[in-house]
Amino acid sequence: MRKQSLDSGIGQFINEILPFVCWKRGKYYEKIDKNYTSQECPQCGHIEKKKLSQRIHNCSSCGYRCNRGVAAAEIIRKRGLKAVGHTV
DSSP states (O other), X not given: OHXXXXXXXXXXXXXXXXXHHHHHTTOOOOOOOOTTTTTXXXXXXXXXXXXXXXXXXXXXXXXXXXXXXXXXXXXXXXXXXXXXXXXX
C-alpha cells in the first residue's frame, strides 16, 4: 500500500506539478523517451540487448566501456538536447 501511494505521488509530481511549475516560471519541460537507454551506446548509437545483471556497458561495435547507469544517463542527456534543437 505504501509503495503504491509513493508511486502515485511521484507520478503526480512528474505529470502535473513539475510541468505547471516550469510553465509558471517560463522554463521548458518535456518528457524524454526512457526506452532502451541502458541498451543503446552513447558513442555510436548501437543497440545491444543486455541482461539486468550486466552492470557494465561494453559496446561490441565501437568498444566504448562505462557503467551501465552512466551510459543510460548520457543517452537521456543526448535525447533531451536533441529535443530542444541542439546538435549532439
